Amino acid sequence: MNSSVHQQAGGLVAERRGPHLLIRRHDEAESPGSAIGWPAPAPGHAFVLVSAGAAGESSLVTLLPSLLHRTLVADGDISSVRIGLPGLGADSLVSQALADALGVEIFAPDGDFAGHPGAALYAAHGWLHFRPGSASAPAGRRHPVPHWEASMPAGPVAVGGAAIEPVPAGVLVRGVDDRPAAPGDAAFAVPVDPGVARIVVGADGRVPEPAVVAAAVARLPRVPTQLVVLPSRARTHSWLYEFARVLARDVVVAAVPAAGSGKACFPPFASLIRQRVDGSQEVLEAVSPPRGWERRDRTGYRFRNVVADVVPSGLALRTGAADPAVARAPFDPGGWTVHLGTAGEPVGPELLTAAEALLGELHPVVRDAACLRLAGVLDDRARELLGEPPAPPVAGVPAPVRRPESPTTPGHERPRSPAAGEERPPAAEIARGPVMPPSLLVSGPPVPTVSGAPGVPGPAPALPQADAIPSVPQDEPAERGAGTPASAAGVAGERPPKPARPAEPTPETAADPVGTELARTPGAEPIPEVPALAEPPEADASPVAERTISTGRELVVTDRPSTAAEQARFTTAAGEAYSEALATVNAALATWPSMRQAEAGAKADFVAVCLYLGRGAGNSAELDAAVRSGTGGELDGQVPCLVSGLRRLPIHRRAVLRQSRTGQPPESAVQPGAVLTEPGFLVGSTDLDVTVPDADLDVLIWPASARRTSELRIGQAVSEVVFFAGARFKALAVRTTDPAEDPADGSTATPRTAALFRELDPGEQVSATGELDEHDLAALAKLDQALDRRRRCTLRVVDEPEVLARMTTSLLEWREETASRASANHTITLAS
Structure with missing residues (x-):
């Protein structure tokens, strides 16, 4: 809402906010106007x-009469x-x-008040109406007053074992001994x-x-109502069914986002x-569709030729x-399901691509609560895309598999199983098809995604069969089958390379696959690696070059x-530091089973x-300096490990933040192109709400190969990503804000200047x-x-010295002599 100062008197400022007015003290540290639910203009x-x-x-x-008059x-x-002045x-x-x-x-x-x-200026004791020359009268508790x-x-009001008390949206029904509601709840x-x-x-x-709740609600007048269920066992189907049955009428349930975190609070797609x-x-x-999808009707979305029906249990893509x-x-309340296809009908790559596009746009809390159910039958193109053999002429029908119940959390009880002889809700049982972990299609922590365009083959993990699906709690990603590394195939869009040194063979379980490059969908990630056959078919046996980056004196770093x-040499060189870091790695593996690798050397790589x-030894400042110097x-062997x-960590597909505290970069370094x-x-932050002290420049990078480390290093102050050595970044623009946009209250502000870059894919040609x-x-x-x-x-x-150094070195320590050597195509090598 636009604001402008109109009057000032006696240290008070009257500031217009559209048709409304904010009165504040002229030196007040924070303007409360941004947090108010301004009423609609009348x-x-x-x-x-x-x-x-x-x-x-x-x-x-x-001063109030003169300020309001003027x-x-x-x-x-x-x-x-x-x-709006209390009292x-x-x-x-x-x-x-x-x-x-x-x-x-x-x-x-x-x-x-x-x-x-959304509170409609709710006043528990009501608003009073004063007319010139007349006595005051009550004017309702909300504005505008709902019918x-x-x-x-x-x-x-107490009704049996329940208490009914007013809240802004209507009434709260609680136990008579439970705490009354208060502002902020x-x-x-x-x-x-x-x-x-x-x-x-x-x-x-x-x-x-x-x-008990039904008896209380039955005492209320019969006006149009909705039931709003905050995170509790009342969200379960068994509770809602029993409530409607006792009340003896259908109930409209509104899915209103509530405060809290975790999967039990995930916002469903159905709003009513x-x-x-x-x-x-x-x-x-249904709620508004995810980005990239369009609304089809009140309960459905569309993505190209794919339709998504919003159903009580989640989404049905067809x-x-x-x-x-x-x-x-x-x-x-513990999770939702993506139903893929229609029973008996083929599921093609177009449907898999749409599922990936959907899951890739969701908030991690929502995505982590999902599971996939294959309702249709994969056609040959989809099987080829997912690395499955063609379907046999006569296919058996897999046994139904249920999604595991979500774990019980405080205030979120599992639906109670009916006792012997007790009536079961008619909708509680349905036939289910094979259930798949969503990690097969999306980068849910910490597994990379299946990615591809229709009809483009490529290596991928096989879909789990109905009798081979592990029972995995919903609060952690489904674990891979044995022998399936969790790493993505090198850098986005690349095929995994063969080992560079045949004299030092990797373990058999770490054999590198060689296959056709898999086309990427925007915003998606490459498929996970799978072990290749010991002797790949001749058609796939063409040599795959290692990605080697060299800019002169620096160390040649190979992506493999x-x-x-190398793992043994690194373990010996790290000594006690290895054991200390191993505790961190083991904690991450216990938290994320999908990070557990088949080969023994996976832990050395994570360390x-x-x-x-x-x-300590081997930190970013020390190692990067060594790489640049050749x-x-x-620590011997640390670079390849x-x-x-x-490569084993998930690719990050969102903006990455870095900063500078050394002044503006040379103009040639940020010239578009x-x-x-x-x-x-190179290290950056995935959190965009952080800043280092005295930062004077923001750098935002759209990544192509940056790997997320938050699953490996749990509980860090800043979630970080790491770019591979030799990464190239193309300058796109420099954005500068007007000084007037800086906060006037003296709080920490973002730097006024931001440089925007895109990480280039390996081998990508630049005009x-x-x-x-x-x-x-x-x-x-x-x-x-x-x-x-x-x-x-x-x-x-963020003022932790190590984090501060990682966020502000390397890319942002611009050197004039380096910039001056820019070649004709504007390529600049950055070094500290």
Whole structure:
């Protein structure tokens, strides 16, 4: 909302916010206007918010009439003013005098009010209406007053074992001994719907039995209502079914995002579900579609030729007819399902590509709660894409496999199994097809994705058969089968290379596959490596060149798996540091079973990554300096093990942040089209809400091969990625904000200048003219969005010396002599 200062008097500032007004103290540290739920504009009506600082000024009451007259009333367009000053209505003399002096109607709260968005300015003790020359009168508890407000109780009411108490969205039903709701609680955060009164249950993860809640709800007037269930066992199908059955009518359940974290709080795709008395559920309305998808109707999306039906249990992706059986699976608070295809109909690469595009755009909390169910039958192209043999002429029908129940968390009980003789909800049982971990199609931590275009073959892990699917809790990725490394195939879009030294063979379990390059879908990641046959077919036996980067004096770093001999040398050289880092690696492997590698040397590779990101021997500053100078560093064998360890980690596909504290880069280094080469490895942050002290330049990079380390180093202050040595970066643009956009309250601000880069794929050709191609423009658009989000963040300062050094060295220590040697095609080698 646009703002401008109109008047200042006695240390108070009256600042227009569209049709409304903010009154604050001139030196107030933080303007509260950005957090207020400003009411919708109404002709002749204005809302005035008085900040906490201004409310504490003794001169406020004296200055208020003149400030309001000059900023609102003098023009004659305003006939009523609602003043957001807690307790103003309790002093009827002041409010009445204000109405008489200004000649307009005044609305004032009799106590406090909730000003956050969606709360409809809810005042527990109500708003009072003062007219010039008339006595005051009640004016409702919300603004605007919804039609159902008069039907809801004005104060707490006990009904049997439940208590009904007012909240902004309607009422909260809780146990009589449970804590009452208060501002700041999740029950107060449920937004008001002017069309329906909302009945909120599950506050603090506690909820009475369905029959108790049903008895309380039955006492309420029959006005249009919705049930809003906060994270608790009331979200289970068994609880909702029992509630509707006892209430003896269908119930509309609103899926409102609630405060909290974890899979039990994941926001479902269905925003409204009807729970029927017979136990079935029906989706009435869906949330906005994920990025890249378009809305098809109220309960569905579309991606090219693929249709996504929002069903209670998740999403049903199809290219053919809808499968009625899919809609019978109920909502599960512990996870959701992507149903692929229709029973008996073929599933082609187009459907797999759409599933990958969907999962790749979701928040990790949502993605981690997903599982995949193959409802249709893979056609030959899809089998070829996923590395499966062609289907036999006569295929058996796999036995149904259920997704494992999600683990019980505080306030989130598993659905109770019916006791002997107890009626089971009719919709609780459906036939399921093979269930697949979502890691087969998306980079859910920490497994890379299947990626490909329709009809393009490539190596990939086989889909698990129905009798071979492990029972994996929903709070951790499904583990790979034995002999399947978790690493991605080298750098994005490359085939994994063969070992460079036949004299030092890798373990058999680490044999490198050789196959056809798999085309990438934008925003997706390469498929995981799978072991190759000992003797690949002749057609696939053409030599694959190792990716070798050399810019002159620096060490030649080869992108390949480490050998057993290199791992042994590194283990010996690291000594006690190896044992200390091994504890970190073991903790990560225990947390993420999918990181467990088949070959014994996997831990050595991961330890090399931990030492690189540590503070002792083999740290980033030491190793990068050694690489640039042409040596391998203090720890023998660390470089190949580091490269191999990075290859085992998931690729990051979002903007990466780095910063500078050394002034602006030379103009030639950030000229659009310039290509910068970093001889050493490079570290960046995936968190865009961080900054280092005294930073004067942001660098945002759209990565191609950066590997995420947060799964390996759990609980770090900053989530980091590492770029391979020799990575090239193309300058796309420099963005500078106007000084007026800096925060006026003295809080930490982002640097005004940001340089935007795209990491180039290995071997990618760059135009000598420096023009930006379509890949550059696509990355630039995403980086601009990321920069805009960053500049709206509340920043946290990171001052850990090791993190600070990794985020501000190498790429941003610009050297004038290096920049001056830029070649005709703007290629610059960066070094410290």
